[in-house]
Amino acid sequence: MNFFTFKFFSIALSLCVTLLLLMAILSLFFVPKFEEVLEALQSSEMLYSLKLSLMTASLSTLLVIAVAIPIAYALSRYDFFGKAILKTIMNLPMAFPELVLGLALLLLFSRTYVGDLLHYFGISIVFTKSAIVIAQFFTALPYGIRIVYAAFEGISKRYENVSRSLGYTEFQTFKNITIPLVRNGIYASTIITFARTMGAFGAVLILAGGTYMKTEILPITLFLNISYGNLGMAITSGIVLITISFIAILFFEYMEGKKSVFED
Amino acid sequence: MKRYWFTTFLVFLGAIMLLFLTLPLFKMMIGNDPATLLKTLKEADVSSSIWLTMKVSLFATLFALVTGLPLAYLIARHEFIGRSFLETLVDIPIMIPHTAAGIALLVAFGHGSLGGFFDLFGIKFIGTEAGIMIAMMFLSATFLINGAKEGFKKVDVKLEKVARTLGASPIKVFFAISLPNAKKDIVNGCLMMWGRGLGEFGAVVILVYHPMTAPVLIYDRFTSFGLSYSAPVAAVMIILSIMVFLTVRFVNNRLR
Amino acid sequence: MFLKIENITIRLGKFNLKDIHLEVKEGQYVTIIGPSGSGKSILLENIAGFYTPNKGKVYLKGEDITYKNIEDINISIVYQDYVLFPHMSVYENILYGLKKKSTQKADHDKEVREIAALLNIDHLLERKPLTLSGGEMQRTSIARALVVKPELLLMDEAFSALDYKIKKEMRKLVKDVAKKYGTTVLHVTHDFEDVWAMADMCVVLRFGEILQVGKPDEIFAHPNSDFVANFVGTNIFEATVVRKEPDLTILKADGFEVYSSCEAKIGEKVRLSIRPENIIITTTKIETSAKNEIEGMIIKVEKRGHIMELSVQVNSIILIVMMTPNSYEHLSLALHSHVFLSFKATSVGLY
Numbered sequence: 001m002n003f004f005t006f007k008f009f010s011i012a013l014s015l016c017v018t019l020l021l022l023m024a025i026l027s028l029f030f031v032p033k034f035e036e037v038l039e040a041l042q043s044s045e046m047l048y049s050l051k052l053s054l055m056t057a058s059l060s061t062l063l064v065i066a067v068a069i070p071i072a073y074a075l076s077r078y079d080f081f082g083k084a085i086l087k088t089i090m091n092l093p094m095a096f097p098e099l100v101l102g103l104a105l106l107l108l109f110s111r112t113y114v115g116d117l118l119h120y121f122g123i124s125i126v127f128t129k130s131a132i133v134i135a136q137f138f139t140a141l142p143y144g145i146r147i148v149y150a151a152f153e154g155i156s157k158r159y160e161n162v163s164r165s166l167g168y169t170e171f172q173t174f175k176n177i178t179i180p181l182v183r184n185g186i187y188a189s190t191i192i193t194f195a196r197t198m199g200a201f202g203a204v205l206i207l208a209g210g211t212y213m214k215t216e217i218l219p220i221t222l223f224l225n226i227s228y229g230n231l232g233m234a235i236t237s238g239i240v241l242i243t244i245s246f247i248a249i250l251f252f253e254y255m256e257g258k259k260s261v262f263e264d
Numbered sequence: 265m266k267r268y269w270f271t272t273f274l275v276f277l278g279a280i281m282l283l284f285l286t287l288p289l290f291k292m293m294i295g296n297d298p299a300t301l302l303k304t305l306k307e308a309d310v311s312s313s314i315w316l317t318m319k320v321s322l323f324a325t326l327f328a329l330v331t332g333l334p335l336a337y338l339i340a341r342h343e344f345i346g347r348s349f350l351e352t353l354v355d356i357p358i359m360i361p362h363t364a365a366g367i368a369l370l371v372a373f374g375h376g377s378l379g380g381f382f383d384l385f386g387i388k389f390i391g392t393e394a395g396i397m398i399a400m401m402f403l404s405a406t407f408l409i410n411g412a413k414e415g416f417k418k419v420d421v422k423l424e425k426v427a428r429t430l431g432a433s434p435i436k437v438f439f440a441i442s443l444p445n446a447k448k449d450i451v452n453g454c455l456m457m458w459g460r461g462l463g464e465f466g467a468v469v470i471l472v473y474h475p476m477t478a479p480v481l482i483y484d485r486f487t488s489f490g491l492s493y494s495a496p497v498a499a500v501m502i503i504l505s506i507m508v509f510l511t512v513r514f515v516n517n518r519l520r
Numbered sequence: 521m522f523l524k525i526e527n528i529t530i531r532l533g534k535f536n537l538k539d540i541h542l543e544v545k546e547g548q549y550v551t552i553i554g555p556s557g558s559g560k561s562i563l564l565e566n567i568a569g570f571y572t573p574n575k576g577k578v579y580l581k582g583e584d585i586t587y588k589n590i591e592d593i594n595i596s597i598v599y600q601d602y603v604l605f606p607h608m609s610v611y612e613n614i615l616y617g618l619k620k621k622s623t624q625k626a627d628h629d630k631e632v633r634e635i636a637a638l639l640n641i642d643h644l645l646e647r648k649p650l651t652l653s654g655g656e657m658q659r660t661s662i663a664r665a666l667v668v669k670p671e672l673l674l675m676d677e678a679f680s681a682l683d684y685k686i687k688k689e690m691r692k693l694v695k696d697v698a699k700k701y702g703t704t705v706l707h708v709t710h711d712f713e714d715v716w717a718m719a720d721m722c723v724v725l726r727f728g729e730i731l732q733v734g735k736p737d738e739i740f741a742h743p744n745s746d747f748v749a750n751f752v753g754t755n756i757f758e759a760t761v762v763r764k765e766p767d768l769t770i771l772k773a774d775g776f777e778v779y780s781s782c783e784a785k786i787g788e789k790v791r792l793s794i795r796p797e798n799i800i801i802t803t804t805k806i807e808t809s810a811k812n813e814i815e816g817m818i819i820k821v822e823k824r825g826h827i828m829e830l831s832v833q834v835n836s837i838i839l840i841v842m843m844t845p846n847s848y849e850h851l852s853l854a855l856h857s858h859v860f861l862s863f864k865a866t867s868v869g870l871y
Contacts, residue, residue, distance in 0.1 A: 200361075
């Protein structure tokens with residue numbers, strides 16, 4: 001086999017396939033008519049969905065980061081009983097289909113004592129807007145923890161050792177030394193988590209129900225409109241989602257560049 | 265033993281998360297006794313759906329392997345203009361919401377220019393296994409390519425250079441040196457991609473509702489008949505996912 | 521006893537410490553040497569409180585600090601990679617530990633500037649760490665560690681990343697400042713020049729165990745085992761004790777007699793050790809007070825910068841001898857030259 005033909009052929013094939021897939025994304029932007037997209041953007045359904053998406057995603061992102069920081073810190077800095085198990089469990093939701101996660105959450109809130117407890121207080125979760133936040137939260141949490149963990153791992157433990165030896169408690173060290181050093185990493189994690197929560201679909205569909213104009217977020221708008229055959233609306237939702245993801249990716253790359261200043 | 269309130273607080277938080285995540289999964293699995301699970305498995309549409317999902321994901325993985333390995337090798341070994349752009353490109357599919365990816369594929373491969381192009385060869389993507397394969401590939405190939413890339417990076421360049429000086433052609437070097445040494449990460453990447461493919465929902469449900477993959481079947485049953493009817497299939501999927509997960513861990517340790 | 525380490529055992533998988541026992545007097549400068557993986561850094565970090573031992577205790581000024589919180593113990597540490605807080609200026613770095621002390625805030629500024637002047641970094645106070653050179657960063661690191669007047673200063677390979685010339689300056693500087701403040705220092709290093717220049721006492725560590733403790737002279741001239749001898753570069757060879765004279769032990773090595781001032785019983789088989797730099801090499805027999813005179817042939821010559829390292833064969837034994845390149849030329853020595861080696865009985869160690 002000639003070097004030229006084999007290598008050339010295989011690389012050509014891979015580039016072709018990559019190109020094909022790239023075109024797939026681009027086609028979403030170029031195939032539909034501009035006026036159609038504009039019209040769809042201004043529909044009440046789209047506006048409602050966009051607003052709800054942004055609100056729920058912002059809230060769940062905040063929650064994910066707030067929870068991820070202490071957990072990731074503990075995983076990075078401490079050795080404790082059950083650490084390996086915790087790590088494995090943290091990774092599990094990524095192995096599971098989002099749909100299954102949705103079903104699991106539904107079970108949790110409707111068939112177990114958790115649901116009963118909440119009902120006692122008059123709080124219902126299933127098929128409400130809160131469900132969206134919860135579903136987004138659990139979908140994005142493992143990824144959030146992963147990225148924040150990586151950020152903490154990038155800061156040498158020695159900084160904290162020195163701070164402690166100079167008289168500062170763990171928490172004071174965390175505040176004065178760790179957080180400033182890991183700040184950019186946290187920003188990057190927040191952005192990625194936001195993109196994830198915006199795109200969460202399977203779990204939200206099951207737990208929140210995807211009701212038209214009630215628990216409708218962008219991915220659901222897309223889904224519903226495909227089922228009706230409203231291609232225009234569906235495509236527009238897709239465009240909005242992809243645009244937001246792209247902006248997040250660009251922001252993330254920018255942040256990644258900035259944070260390397262403090263890392264070893 | 266030193267105890268700080270900070271540490272205990274963190275561990276406590278982690279334990280709560282743990283509980284939240286594992287409890288319902290557990291319930292779902294033991295909620296059904298093994299008899300129900302087995303019965304579900306035997307139902308025609310369930311077994312054919314699971315078989316379909318596994319089969320198509322396998323094809324997607326194999327196809328990605330053939331087309332992705334050279335790409336991964338290229339990125340790992342050679343410097344060229346636009347390399348980081350290519351790397352980012354490879355990472356994009358997993359950053360996009362699945363549903364958006366689904367519709368992008370629908371538009372591109374459905375009736376558009378690309379769809380028409382493939383139609384000439386008799387390949388249709390809407391409502392076919394090929395469509396499912398494309399969706400799975402698009403969303404999960406990143407894992408395979410990145411896994412392979414890392415694997416190739418770990419292979420010492422000097423090994424390859426020495427082989428070249430000893431007279432081996434680049435292809436021979438690739439197959440005899442690079443590939444075997446990167447084996448572990450490549451296999452890892454394949455398993456991850458296959459596992460992800462099994463669970464792919466958002467893109468598949470947009471592009472190809474019928475024939476139904478396992479996740480789509482679960483959803484379909486859920487909307488039609490409710491939780492009790494769909495839970496057993498979900499339980500089966502969980503068990504499958506766990507098995508894949510364990511296999512990955514096992515392979516990881518074995519190939520060390 | 522100022523610092524007492526008792527039966528410390530730490531198991532960390534890859535690095536372990538086994539039953540470490542060490543006593544350090546106040547104001548002493550102790551260097552800890554040993555091959556990589558011997559647990560030197562772990563020992564240091566255990567004393568600082570970063571690790572709790574599986575077994576054993578650490579006492580500082582009589583107080584058990586084994587399980588005390590790190591922030592409650594006044595021990596400072598200086599690392600090889602400086603570990604300066606990148607988001608703070610030099611001034612703020614040095615001030616950091618001071619802020620936690622109960623002294624008046626007004627004094628803080630004075631103390632920071634004082635120690636900065638002492639370490640020649642007072643012109644860098646407003647700079648950020650990333651803009652400094654290696655030597656400047658290390659001096660800042662040391663200033664930060666010393667300004668809080670620690671009871672114990674720990675240095676973990678603190679000079680390893682610095683240029684040779686800077687190292688020499690640093691050794692003098694640190695030794696002077698430590699003396700001025702009366703600080704007790706534990707300095708982990710793999711550079712013997714640090715030991716020679718600074719140490720009051722030296723500890724040899726290997727595989728988590730202490731092999732020898734003593735003044736640098738003692739360890740280098742009188743190692744207590746093959747490993748220590750090889751590690752510090754001392755010549756060793758076998759010999760048997762044949763007779764004794766007042767204050768002297770006479771032994772027979774391979775074909776020649778050796779006089780040692782160390783004690784041993786007649787008939788004992790021992791190892792003799794002699795430092796390369798304690799051997800005088802000449803081309804003719806000379807009259808000296810040295811009791812030992814043997815003949816041999818140069819079989820290897822290595823020039824290492826400003827030192828000539830000669831391997832001299834005496835029967836089946838090979839001894840390493842050091843001399844300056846000038847002397848080498850002055851004596852017209854060369855490979856295969858026949859030479860005379862003389863050394864004092866007091867230079868000959870025994871174990």
